[in-house]
Amino acid sequence: MITVTRSLPRRSARAFLGAVLAAAALVLTAIVAPVATPSAQAANLSAFQPGNIIGDAVFFDKNAMSQAQIQTFLQAKVPTCAASAVCLKDYYTTTKSIAADPMCGAYSGGGRERASAIIYKVAQACGVNPRVILVMLQKEQGLVTSVWPSTYAYNYAMGANCPDSSGCNGNSAGLFIQVYSGVWQLKRYANPPGTAKTFTWYAPGKTWNILYSPNTSCGRKSVYVANQATANLYYYTPYTPNAAALKAGYGTGDSCSSYGNRNFYNYFTDWFGSTQYGVFASAPTPTISGAAVAGQVLSANPGAWSPAPTSVAYQWLRAGSAISGATSAAYRITTDDAGKTLSVRVTVARSGYTSASATSGSTAAVKGFTVSRTSGSDRYTTAVTISKAEFPSTVGTVYLATGADYADALAAAPLAARQRAALLLTAPDSLPDVVAAELKRLAPANVVLIGGPGVLDDGTPDRVKAALSTVRPNVAVTRIGGADRFETSRLLAQAAGASANVYIVTGRDFPDALSAAAPAGQQNRPIILVDGSQPTLDAATVTLLQSQHVTSAALVGGPAVVSAGIATQLASLRIAVTRFGGADRYATNAAVIAGAYGSSNPSVYLATAMDYPDALTGSTLAAVNGAPLLLTRPTCLSSTAADFLKNEGGVAVTLLGGTGALSDAVAKLARC
Numbered sequence: 001m002i003t004v005t006r007s008l009p010r011r012s013a014r015a016f017l018g019a020v021l022a023a024a025a026l027v028l029t030a031i032v033a034p035v036a037t038p039s040a041q042a043a044n045l046s047a048f049q050p051g052n053i054i055g056d057a058v059f060f061d062k063n064a065m066s067q068a069q070i071q072t073f074l075q076a077k078v079p080t081c082a083a084s085a086v087c088l089k090d091y092y093t094t095t096k097s098i099a100a101d102p103m104c105g106a107y108s109g110g111g112r113e114r115a116s117a118i119i120y121k122v123a124q125a126c127g128v129n130p131r132v133i134l135v136m137l138q139k140e141q142g143l144v145t146s147v148w149p150s151t152y153a154y155n156y157a158m159g160a161n162c163p164d165s166s167g168c169n170g171n172s173a174g175l176f177i178q179v180y181s182g183v184w185q186l187k188r189y190a191n192p193p194g195t196a197k198t199f200t201w202y203a204p205g206k207t208w209n210i211l212y213s214p215n216t217s218c219g220r221k222s223v224y225v226a227n228q229a230t231a232n233l234y235y236y237t238p239y240t241p242n243a244a245a246l247k248a249g250y251g252t253g254d255s256c257s258s259y260g261n262r263n264f265y266n267y268f269t270d271w272f273g274s275t276q277y278g279v280f281a282s283a284p285t286p287t288i289s290g291a292a293v294a295g296q297v298l299s300a301n302p303g304a305w306s307p308a309p310t311s312v313a314y315q316w317l318r319a320g321s322a323i324s325g326a327t328s329a330a331y332r333i334t335t336d337d338a339g340k341t342l343s344v345r346v347t348v349a350r351s352g353y354t355s356a357s358a359t360s361g362s363t364a365a366v367k368g369f370t371v372s373r374t375s376g377s378d379r380y381t382t383a384v385t386i387s388k389a390e391f392p393s394t395v396g397t398v399y400l401a402t403g404a405d406y407a408d409a410l411a412a413a414p415l416a417a418r419q420r421a422a423l424l425l426t427a428p429d430s431l432p433d434v435v436a437a438e439l440k441r442l443a444p445a446n447v448v449l450i451g452g453p454g455v456l457d458d459g460t461p462d463r464v465k466a467a468l469s470t471v472r473p474n475v476a477v478t479r480i481g482g483a484d485r486f487e488t489s490r491l492l493a494q495a496a497g498a499s500a501n502v503y504i505v506t507g508r509d510f511p512d513a514l515s516a517a518a519p520a521g522q523q524n525r526p527i528i529l530v531d532g533s534q535p536t537l538d539a540a541t542v543t544l545l546q547s548q549h550v551t552s553a554a555l556v557g558g559p560a561v562v563s564a565g566i567a568t569q570l571a572s573l574r575i576a577v578t579r580f581g582g583a584d585r586y587a588t589n590a591a592v593i594a595g596a597y598g599s600s601n602p603s604v605y606l607a608t609a610m611d612y613p614d615a616l617t618g619s620t621l622a623a624v625n626g627a628p629l630l631l632t633r634p635t636c637l638s639s640t641a642a643d644f645l646k647n648e649g650g651v652a653v654t655l656l657g658g659t660g661a662l663s664d665a666v667a668k669l670a671r672c
Contacts, residue, residue: 048246050241053229059129067120070116073134074088092114098180105124115175118175118176136182186236204231233264241257241261242254245259273352278350285360286303287361292333292367294334297671307353310349312348320343331344335668337368339366346358346360371669373662379403382614384438386620387424395442395444397448399421400464407507410616411488411526411529413616415495415496415526420624437467439464440470446478450480486530498549503528505557507530512561514616514631515585521623553577554578558581586609589631599648601627601650602651604653605622605629607631609632617656630645636672637672639671
């Protein structure tokens with residue numbers, strides 16, 4: 001039923017579903033005896049508090065039940081309906097879409113929807129506990145437990161727009177309209193932002209003299225209304241139960257008794273337990289572990305809450321403000337965090353308890369890095385961009401290798417670095433315009449082609465001369481190339497002159513071999529390609545090692561890459577062997593870098609480990625600058641690279657290659 005209080009004029013509060021609902025100044029009430037009468041002994045009103053009938057956390061917990069749980073609950077209350085009757089568990093009705101407003105979010109109509117779906121969707125849209133809706137349906141019309149509900153009970157299920165002074169408004173008839181408008185009104189009582197301050201006479205935080213019944217001669221009770229949820233119930237049913245009503249349990253008290261709020265409490269506690277959520281006994285301060293350095297991962301420890309929560313949510317904060325999407329126990333620090341402190345807010349939840357939050361202390365200001373990118377639209381352009389960064393003016397020699405494979409450029413990189421020569425890539429049977437333009441800019445007196453005619457065709461020398469015809473008409477174009485990549489690498493080693501120390505890498509695949517290019521150039525060591533799958537070295541390689549008086553060899557990659565037999569053979573040749581290998585290409589790269597560089601490296605280069613061109617051409621730039629070249633994944637920063645930056649890196653990081661090679665996440669140093 002609905003009654004008007006405080007002599008407020010009845011007026012239209014909301015139009016929806018084609019009907020105008022008079023709701024804004026209306027309050028709903030139940031003063032008659034309950035519609036369903038469990039035994040008086042079933043009710044336990046010893047904990048009933050007229051000023052705190054239900055806690056806000058419980059009342060507004062929209063996630064207390066899923067639709068499936070609501071349906072199961074309804075089926076448990078009425079396993080079998082009366083013959084020809086349609087109980088609430090089986091009830092379907094038509095719903096329509098309703099736009100959002102200050103009280104409720106949008107409701108997406110679903111044609112014919114069952115009662116459990118309506119209850120759930122209204123709860124979600126309006127932010128009210130679905131258990132509250134179930135209790136309201138029961139205390140108003142007994143719908144939840146009825147085995148033979150009437151049409152009237154469905155039409156006016158929540159008592160919405162059913163004032164005491166007149167009959168129910170027919171425009172408000174129907175389960176969907178009743179549930180939506182009744183819950184909408186419960187939210188309206190709180191005067192949410194965007195609405196007028198209409199409902200103020202039961203405002204929480206104050207003491208109010210509340211009637212026992214519509215008969216004012218029955219008197220009033222002074223009630224301190226502790227929260228908004230309890231205020232809402234008094235707006236809906238503006239009477240507090242007297243002693244007789246409370247003593248009667250579910251039964252009838254005396255002529256001054258009212259039952260709406262009593263029955264709400266009875267049904268809620270009998271069906272769902274306490275109307276109050278418990279409070280966590282202990283709220284520890286969360287802690288953070290990990291280094292506050294870009295590329296590192298921080299881990300949150302929520303601490304020992306009591307009782308133990310069933311769910312823990314995390315929100316990471318940057319300088320006190322929430323970081324979008326940072327809601328897991330681990331947080332990957334990026335360059336976005338540089339110079340800022342980080343902390344984490346932990347929110348715990350447990351059924352029957354009010355959720356609680358605690359915030360950790362802050363980290364030190366995050367150490368960041370200056371990140372730049374050297375790139376081009378393709379491997380040829382990237383090589384040119386690297387060349388421009390390395391050689392602002394002309395050079396004496398350019399090494400030209402194929403961009404279609406890694407082997408020749410890898411073997412040539414140390415020699416180019418040693419001679420302060422540029423290393424460019426070209427197509428096997430054409431000279432890209434961007435490469436021709438760079439040759440013209442560099443104006444070298446010598447261009448060395450790496451690889452035989454099967455790698456760079458016989459037309460390559462003429463194309464090079466044509467590119468340099470106006471700036472260096474007498475350019476000397478020579479070729480260092482063997483029958484295969486292995487011979488080419490040996491010829492390049494000979495061209496570099498005698499060296500007691502060499503790198504030996506596989507010529508069969510590039511991932512591990514890439515790691516040798518920059519340190520070999522920086523240390524003036526040649527790279528010798530071998531067939532690492534073989535149990536021993538070929539005779540030509542042994543001859544080279546002996547003729548060069550090699551005394552130490554660094555093997556790059558594990559025994560599956562460069563065999564144990566080769567290591568044994570080298571030892572038999574009185575060549576000291578050091579192996580740099582790891583579980584994958586990133587670990588191998590870390591091992592090579594650790595063996596070649598010290599603990600202070602102001603500059604670091606990053607290249608993808610999934611392809612070879614950028615790392616190869618960039619290795620000469622890294623070598624001449626004495627900087628490590630770290631390999632990483634294309635979409636995130638590998639853990640080995642991130643840890644090197646933390647432990648041995650300086651302040652400047654240069655990415656080699658465009659976003660297709662190294663993504664923006666890598667540029668932010670976002671750890672994998």
